[in-house]
């Protein structure tokens with residue numbers, strides 16, 4: 001195959017902001033740089049504190065429309081002996097990229113996510129991730145991320161680019177299993193998260 005640009009049925013380059021895309025703007029009420037973002041849902045595999053085998057990824061607001069995050073690889077996250085499963089690393093990237101929404105105050109879901117695995121990541125490693133928004137075009141939010149081993153300046157282990165697509169709260173309430181939706185809507189902490197995104201539950 002020639003060319004380095006992925007194309008698809010949406011036309012053009014799938015993961016690069018199209019010509020005319022807007023420069024992302026940090027929301028005026030976005031948390032200050034360094035502020036922990038917390039979990040958007042306690043059962044989230046990526047950030048939920050109640051998800052025992054989850055990643056327990058902890059993200060913080062960064063500069064501009066960016067975030068930083070850490071995730072420590074545990075034995076439950078293995079693919080090969082002593083190494084993180086690639087899909088788990090993609091989840092960590094997805095979660096970090098998704099956390100950029102806290103800076104935009106937009107609710108969006110992953111439409112497309114491309115990952116480059118640069119180095120194996122041993123169990124016990126703390127992966128230092130960072131992600132930032134690269135452009136906004138209509139409902140499409142473009143972003144990129146990287147994860148480094150051991151420290152924010154450590155060797156790069158993973159890189160990713162993604163397109164998230166903005167959705168309304170109904171995306172979850174209409175499509176999620178009713179038991180979990182009811183429990184989430186009954187949880188005052190969930191209401192706080194939704195309010196932070198300026199949408200009515």
Ligand SMILES: CCCCC/C=C\C/C=C\C/C=C\C/C=C\CCCC(=O)SCCNC(=O)CCNC(=O)[C@H](O)C(C)(C)COP(=O)(O)OP(=O)(O)OC[C@H]1O[C@@H](n2cnc3c(N)ncnc32)[C@H](O)[C@@H]1OP(=O)(O)O
Nearest residue numbers: 010040094095098099101109110111112138163165172184
């Ligand atoms: C009650 C509980 C509430 C809980 C939530 C509350 C708050 C959450 C708040 C914050 C979250 C904070 C942090 C989040 C952290 C991590 C999150 C992890 C994220 C995930 O892990 S999330 C799971 C995986 N994800 C999915 O489960 C998506 C499944 N999928 C769909 O639900 C639809 O497929 C959808 C919605 C994507 C599109 O459907 P649609 O009908 O709305 O879109 P439509 O066709 O109108 O397209 C509109 C424009 O998007 C372009 N477009 C469409 N699809 C595209 C694609 N795939 N790639 C690139 N571009 C795409 C079109 O080309 C068009 O572009 P254009 O306007 O330029 O033509």
